[in-house]
Amino acid sequence: MSEHGNGHAEPTSFLRKYVFSIDHKVIGKQYLFLSLFMALFGGLMAYYMRWQLAWPETAIPGAGWIPEPMAFGGIIPPEFYNALITLHGTIMVFFVGMPLLLGALGNYLVPLMIGADDMAFPRLNMMSFWTITTASLVLMASFFVEGGAASAGWTGYAPLSADPIHTGVGWGLNLWIMALALEFTSFLMGGINFLTTVVTMRVPGMTMFRLPLMVWMQITAAVLFMLSVGPLIAGAILLLLDRTVGTGFFIPERGGDPLLWQHLFWFFGHPEVYVVLLPGLGAIMEILPVFTRRPIFGYKTIVYSTIVAGALSFLVWAHHMFVSGIDPQIVMPFSITTILISVPFAVIIFAFMASLWGGSIRFTTPMLFAIGTIVTFIIGGVTGIFNGSAPVDIFIHDTYFVVAHFHFTLFPDVFLGGFAALYFWFPKMFGKMMNETLGKVHFWWTTITFNMVFIPMFLIGAGGHMRRIYNPLQYDFLKPMQDINIFITWSAVALLVGQLVFIFNFFWSMYRGKKAEDNPWEATTLEWAAAPTPPPHGNFETVPTVYHGPYEYSCPGQETDWQPQHVEKGSVAA
């Protein structure tokens, strides 16, 4: 805590400027590249899993390079399949979702949106990035230790995870726990930074209710993370000791309780879902007003709903454990809180819908992705009601219905919302416009194939198809569904291949794209209206003063249809 952001000099050496940078904008981009890089791995793993499910125990094209004993000539054994499901989940939630939505968007946008020149603790910020980078390396290294990578599922249920004899995985799982612990540390540091920055470094006039909603979502996420992750850190330490020292916190024959791990995991796990979800929705909240040219509907209602949902998220964790053997007496209370959490989220979705009404909607790529997020996220939201209902969950728990449900919440949020954000803020970040035509191709391709992958999963889930099984053809009752499995796999391949359009567009635009103006979307928030493109070291040439809320579009009696936050409105009466 020895150095502080204000007025730190612009570094000149390459290493200080691009690698060990303490500039929040560079760190944000570093998070962005880390998350995109990890997303490639997560996607590749999804491909291997899907191939195995469609054509079990056949050689997977493009898996021939994987060394033994992970795979044998492209055929993956069940041990490696279990490692894939574990690492796919871990990577996508902790190493893609969080670094992209909190690390990249949060770091890049929060100081700019509140008018600050940097984060409150720039060095801490740099440390949190390098901590998650270390965590990523530890995680990837776990594939190559003896016994292979962690294979107890991304939830790591004890005692399967608590004693190496059950899985045959030794250090792979220890490294998995350590990678998670490092990741948690990284985001705790990040959260401390975000909160301190927002509380202490807003420019004059930037009251809490004039903050862009993205900032609200980021700080709510930081608080949720901070208040939920502690017990799981404690649990992770205990799990690691069970594995290495031989204690028995989660092992019944040594006096432990395996259900405890589930409680700790899900006490964190459910708020964690919202930690990832809120910043994604925050991006949508920024994009909607810009391309509907009207204020977002119900700013304060959205803020209050978010806080209510965040608070409720601490009271629902046992809905992941309805069939785990917890006392049936406490199941219904959790079922009720779970279903009630749909109310604050419904309010937010209604606010989005109302924000479209009366607008003047421009269908740019970021707007398309934002709409796509809302339209598909609703499916994820409503299917949560099925899981939340205790009796229905008895049947659909641990089936593909659940898999489809959480992919319908997290995929729209992390990827569709993430893409919306990237297409939207790319000009500010890299000073170039992304190609619109390719962007639209990417949008339609991604949205359609995504639905082709996950809607059929609801059907096979309703048919009783268990998740996490290596070869569905083992079961007679699953055989009639195999055609659907094959269809899902082809759709997944199409979904993954379609991302090449994005990768091409991203890098091509970075070098060859049309030069972006300071405020190409005619937006009102400070990062667009008050900062140059791309923002220099220190962000603003003069400290802006804020005069009104963030979404003053189409105000009556004004010359233009957008009133930047730092420009006083004209005195023409409405």
Next chain:
Amino acid sequence: MSEAIAMTEHQPTHEVKGRMGMWWFLASEIMTFGGFIAIYVLYRMASGGAWSSMAEHVSTLMGTINTVVLLTSSLTIVKAYEAIDKQDRKSAQRFLLITLILAFAFLGVKAIEYATEISNGYTPLTGIFWSFYFVMTGLHGLHVVGGIVAIGALYIMAIRGTLWNGTQKRVEYIGLYWHFVDIVWIFLFPLLYLSY
């Protein structure tokens, strides 16, 4: 908009940021230790009699001594902070040194305890109580070590004469942290030493 422009500080002093950062850090620490304590209490409630027979072998005397030592060190760091506020550099140095000595004393007593217990056959693998005992006091001990490093750094700065003019607020942040370490012990002491 009718709202008046709020007077938010755009260039907050380092103190504001430092203090707030420390509070948020402590909030996440509280959740971690809170997690341990909650787990411990749940196990304790579920276990019944076997627990007491294990828990009665801890040394309540040494635990009590350590409680006194740590509480006193909390007082001395406050004294150090007061001395700095009054520009009394000599006594600031002295109180930091005393705090440091007390922290080492705490670890010393803890080490003797561990040694006695392990030589009597009570290791982390002896039973679930002992697992908890070693994990929780061990983690707390690590926090004490962290505190020693931080207070030691303050002491060196105080001797070199660099702990003034803008940097002296660090004593306050470290003091906050040190109180937290103390409070954790206040929870651990009855849970571990008086639970039979």
Next chain:
Amino acid sequence: MSDWFPKNISTFGGDIDSVFNLIFWIVGIGFLLGEVFIFYALFRFRRREGKKAEYVNGDLWPHVGWLIIPAAIILVLDLWIDFAGAKAYDRIKGDMPISDVVVKVDGKQFNWIITYPGPDGAFGTEDDLILENELHVPVNKVVKVLLGSKDVIHSFFVPVLRLKQDMLPGREIEAWFEATETGRYEIACAELCGYGHYTMRGFLSVHSEAEYANWLVERWPAPETEADGQQK
């Protein structure tokens, strides 16, 4: 969507299916209304020359009503779903009906160990019968299963019975079912339990009463009537 469900042969399966259907219709209609609204709004309020967007920030009370009233409707529907769910849940997990047959099922990497108490009705005695992966029960009788595990967490999943219950090492969890149709059905493990998780397949054979009596006699050809021995 419940057309996709496996056949139901359980007395309480219908309750689960009907709650599923209730939710399906409620959220299905809500979903359609929502999506239709969105697409209509997107079409109607697309950008047109010379037409300015409306300035409504929705923070005034009459406007907040546009969010609160639909949310209140959602709340009422939620409670409806909760009450229907609570009723079904209570039927399944509430007071357990008096059972006619008691069987112990233990998960073990990667098999189902199925233990019958034998004519004396007590487990751990000489006349226990231990089978691997084969569970035999009579039709139209309440069967109590005592679920446990020898190593890690498994989950006893019989799709046709709509029954799923995790099995924890070091604990015995009771579950029950009453099958309404004879036949041979699959049992699956629903909780990841290791590399052989997918091979953990068992069979539930539901016999007619006579068939089951025969099956018992074959196992325990003792003079006493086995059916009595099974009473609990």
